[in-house]
Amino acid sequence: MYLPLDGRGPLHGQLVRSLKEAVLAGRLPAGMRFPPTRLLAQQLGVSRNTVLAAYEQLRAEGFMQARVGSGSYVALPGAPVQPRSEPPTRIAAQSAYARRLRRYHDHANIPGRRAPGTLHSFQYGVPFTNPLLTSAWARALSHAAAYQPPNYPPAQGLPALRAAVCEYLSLRRGVQAAPEDVVICTGTQQAISLTARVLLDEGDEVAIEEPQYFAVREALQIHGARLLPVPVDGEGLRTDLLPERPPRLICVTPSHQFPTGALMSLPRRRALLDYANRHECWIFEDDYDGEFRYDAQPHAALAGLDDGRRVIYTGTFSKVLFPSLRLGYIVAPPGLRDDFISAKWCDDFGSPGIEQAALAHFLADGGFERHLRRTAKTLKQRRDVLLESLRRLTGDAVQIDDSHAGMHLVVWLRGRDAAQGAAFIAFAQARGLGLYSIAPYYFEPPDRAGLLFGYGALSVVEIEEAARMFAHCLEAMAFAE
Incomplete structure (x- = not known):
């Protein structure tokens, strides 16, 4: 004291x-x-x-x-401790990096955060919680803590986990990878950050989907990249609209485009790989939830078709297990492998060893596969209930873009522009329903009222109740007009 x-x-x-x-x-x-x-x-x-x-x-x-x-x-209550107040004037950004941080990222207004005071929320990014996973993971952690050495793990990741990731990718995603090419990281966000450091100088051009995941966009902007948005349609990235002057990097979500849900067609995949090989540019493939497809056979990952080794493939366990795990992986082209390992070492010396060992054991003993099967079954049930409820309760008032995959879908309010959509979100929130606009995921949002419906964290009963609230809000707002 x-x-x-x-x-x-x-x-x-x-x-x-x-x-x-x-x-x-x-x-x-x-x-x-x-x-x-x-x-x-x-x-x-x-x-x-x-x-x-x-x-x-x-x-x-x-x-x-x-x-x-x-x-x-x-024995006596004292005066409450007064928090330190902000200085009256903000200190100027001390580096170009800090200036870009202030320009592109607002930590107080991150898209998709749960709206306060809501009874039900269609928030995207909240995982499906499985009580069976909690107990299985606790056992895996306990076992790992007893046997994992307490020293620093390898910066590249534990060999057992890298080998288990390779076996999983071969079985589930059609990617043939060698353990020496895998780098364990904390998830997609660190993967894109390391990729930017390894491949890009300030001012380098990066082609990115339009719309896109805002956190990847911001990471690239903060690093100093010049972003070139390329439109997306029902077959994924419009490869015919890639720039004539090749960018240094192309960022895509081919297995489940975020946020539209489009699946990149095989001709587009081949065209993208051909473009990258001809122009010697790199592809960052974000396979954030490729495990979950419900109405069709899953496509192999883009990296599985990559003979020219131009794809930096990344996946995460945050979506399929839980976000607080903070473990993912990069499959680096062999010629870049050492650069990625060095960048990872420089960033944090390596991801937590006990969690890596627990995950390796969970993958090897079949626990992960059992979890995936249970989760996919539950998510399909929730998705089907949401689709049926929206179609039954809202009729022609909405247009549903069903992606047949993942943990969200996109809903457009027919005949409503973007301003009316924002007003509707506020109207619903005041009545206890959390809705989330698709606009933050665009460079130039369309003048339409689009909503991102996440359903992973809602039970079937909650989905039905939330869908009824949504329909009532549509009726009430239409009546008020």
Whole structure:
């Protein structure tokens, strides 16, 4: 405990004044236990009798209450601790990187955060929670903690996890990767950050889907890239609209375009790979939830077709397990592998070893596959209930873009422009329903009212109730007009 003594008078008096000031200022709140006398005497370098005398005076003045067999506690509520106020003027950004941070990212207004005060929320990005996963993961962590060495893990990732990732990708995504080409990272966001550092200089051009995932867009902008939006349609990225002058990097979500849900067709995939090979540019493939397809056979990942080794393939366990895990992977082209490992080392020395070991065991013993099967079945049921409820309750009032995959779908309000869509979101929120605009995922949003419906975290009953609330809000707003 830090207790400054003022040097005036006897030591026990100095200690009394210091402790009283700490109580009155709120640094020692009511009910907090004072340190044992021996410990405090040792910390302050004074005799125990000095501390005993100070404690006795504090009890006499009502600042301290002794509890038999328990210790001494603060008896008076002090003034609440005042948080440090922001300086009156903001300090100028100290680097070009900091200037780009301020320009492109607003941490207080991240798209898709849960609207306050809502009863039900179609928030995207909240995972499906499975109680069986919680207990299985606890067992895997316990086993890993007992056997994983406490030293730093390899920056590239544990060999066991890299090997398990390769086996999983071969089975599920059609990607043939060698463990030495896999770099374990904290997820898609670190993957794009490392990719930018390895491949891009400030001012380099990057082609990106329009619309796109805002966090990848912002990461590239903050790094200093010049972004070239390329439109997306029902077959994915419009490869015929790629720029004549080739960009350094092309960022795509071919297995489940975010946010539209489009699946990139095989001809487009081949055209994209041909473009990258001819122009010697790189492709960043974000396969963020390619595991979940419901009405069609899953396509192999783009990296599975890549003979020229131009694809940097990345996946994450945040969507299929839980976001707080913070583990994902990069499959790097062999010629860039050492650069990615060095960039990862420079960033954080490597991802947590115990969690890596637990995940490797979870993948190897079949627990992950069992979880995927259960999750896919549950998500399909929730998606089917949402689609049926919206179609039954809203009729022609909405247009539903069903992606047949993932954990969200896009809904457009027919005949409503973007401003009316924003007003409708506020109208629904005031009635306890959280809705989220698709506009933040565009460079230039269309003048239409589009909504992103996430359903992964809602039960079937909650989806039905939320859909009814949505329909009632549509009716009420139409009546009000």
